[in-house]
Amino acid sequence: MQDMLEPENLFDPRNFDSVRRRFDVAETLPAWCYTSKKFYERERDRIFFKFWNCIGHQSRLPDVGSYISFNFCGVPLIVVRGQDREIRAFINSCPHRGSEIMEGEGTCRVMKCPYHAWAFELDGKLMATPLFEESATFKMADHGLKQIKLDLWAGMMWINLDLDAQDLKSYLGDLPERTKLWAADDMVCVSRREYPVAANWKLYLENFSDGYHVPFVHQHTLNFKKVAKRDFHDPSIHLGNYLMHYTYFDGTRGVREHQKKLPELDLPPELKVGTFFPVVHANTMMSFAIDMVSATEVYPDGPEKCTLVTSNLVPKSTADLPDFKEIFAQYMANGDVVRNEDVIAAQRQQKGLSSRFNGRGCFTPQDKLVHDYNLWILDRVIGNAAP
Numbered sequence: 001m002q003d004m005l006e007p008e009n010l011f012d013p014r015n016f017d018s019v020r021r022r023f024d025v026a027e028t029l030p031a032w033c034y035t036s037k038k039f040y041e042r043e044r045d046r047i048f049f050k051f052w053n054c055i056g057h058q059s060r061l062p063d064v065g066s067y068i069s070f071n072f073c074g075v076p077l078i079v080v081r082g083q084d085r086e087i088r089a090f091i092n093s094c095p096h097r098g099s100e101i102m103e104g105e106g107t108c109r110v111m112k113c114p115y116h117a118w119a120f121e122l123d124g125k126l127m128a129t130p131l132f133e134e135s136a137t138f139k140m141a142d143h144g145l146k147q148i149k150l151d152l153w154a155g156m157m158w159i160n161l162d163l164d165a166q167d168l169k170s171y172l173g174d175l176p177e178r179t180k181l182w183a184a185d186d187m188v189c190v191s192r193r194e195y196p197v198a199a200n201w202k203l204y205l206e207n208f209s210d211g212y213h214v215p216f217v218h219q220h221t222l223n224f225k226k227v228a229k230r231d232f233h234d235p236s237i238h239l240g241n242y243l244m245h246y247t248y249f250d251g252t253r254g255v256r257e258h259q260k261k262l263p264e265l266d267l268p269p270e271l272k273v274g275t276f277f278p279v280v281h282a283n284t285m286m287s288f289a290i291d292m293v294s295a296t297e298v299y300p301d302g303p304e305k306c307t308l309v310t311s312n313l314v315p316k317s318t319a320d321l322p323d324f325k326e327i328f329a330q331y332m333a334n335g336d337v338v339r340n341e342d343v344i345a346a347q348r349q350q351k352g353l354s355s356r357f358n359g360r361g362c363f364t365p366q367d368k369l370v371h372d373y374n375l376w377i378l379d380r381v382i383g384n385a386a387p
């Protein structure tokens with residue numbers, strides 16, 4: 001039973017030897033990787049603080065001065081649209097004595113700290129320090145907000161807390177090219193919804209790349225569309241920081257046969273034979289379907305909790321249809337049922353893995369991508385692989 005408990009030498013590579021075997025004889029990650037605070041903190045530092053993370057569609061910031069503030073793995077952040085209409089991200093902590101500056105979301109002319117009223121321009125420069133003057137030892141220019149990397153792709157905002165990280169375009173590799181015919185950059189975001197999950201963040205991401213559960217967990221929902229086959233990620237073909245699968249089926253899985261459908265996108269026939277599902281490391285699960293593009297962000301919150309946030313994108317011509325709201329409401333209703341099935345599955349798995357008496361699991365050919373994903377995580381958390 002010793003192996004079931006979180007060991008003292010958590011990060012000793014020998015703890016993971018059996019995970020690193022060929023997938024048909026490999027074991028799953030030890031259960032404590034889904035419950036350990038220490039393991040979670042190492043994932044946070046080496047994965048979420050090093051890789052690019054999606055934080056939603058750029059339309060969240062429609063105007064000059066639009067801002068959002070939120071917590072990312074324990075780091076308070078502000079994202080704001082500047083006078084030049086550029087979107088920038090900053091650490092939401094005052095350079096004076098550390099207070100959080102902005103709360104919630106909205107529109108502002110300047111960002112003003114509530115503690116001693118230091119004010120910052122929308123590009124982060126310090127512009128006012130009430131009752132305190134510049135001097136030989138204090139220059140305003142040295143005390144702006146700490147900026148982090150932010151870039152756009154597929155209309156979505158992506159941030160990176162590592163100032164030395166490679167730029168987003170090279171990080172994504174061939175993904176923008178593979179998906180360019182969906183023209184997601186020109187789409188509009190028609191929904192953004194949050195879902196709390198009482199499970200480790202990895203469980204939901206693993207589930208995303210696991211086709212094995214679909215006939216069972218989604219027996220009465222997704223399974224109405226028979227899957228002809230799945231293509232699995234091949235790192236020699238798929239170049240970039242993502243893990244993908246392509247699921248082949250006819251038509252859309254968004255609604256049932258008798259329900260009204262959104263128009264199909266303007267895609268060549270070879271891209272209309274199913275859905276392309278990339279997991280973009282670290283926090284984003286995307287789907288490129290025949291009628292929409294979706295992105296689900298995962299926000300870990302300690303080892304046993306996370307929040308999912310899903311955005312759906314369609315062409316403006318689709319969103320402008322007179323009956324769009326009615327049709328899309330059905331997509332959302334169906335999507336929520338499927339989502340809930342996956343959330344329940346992840347929460348059940350978390351409960352089982354939390355038992356201490358749980359042994360190490362195994363993989364089948366149909367959940368082989370979960371093994372690939374676990375190896376990716378081990379390379380970052382235990383090994384020294386660079387992003």
Ligand code: FES
Nearest residue numbers: 094096097113116
């Ligand atoms: S902590 Fe922000 S102005 Fe003092």
Ligand SMILES: [Fe+2]
Nearest residue numbers: 207217218342
């Ligand atoms: Fe699922």
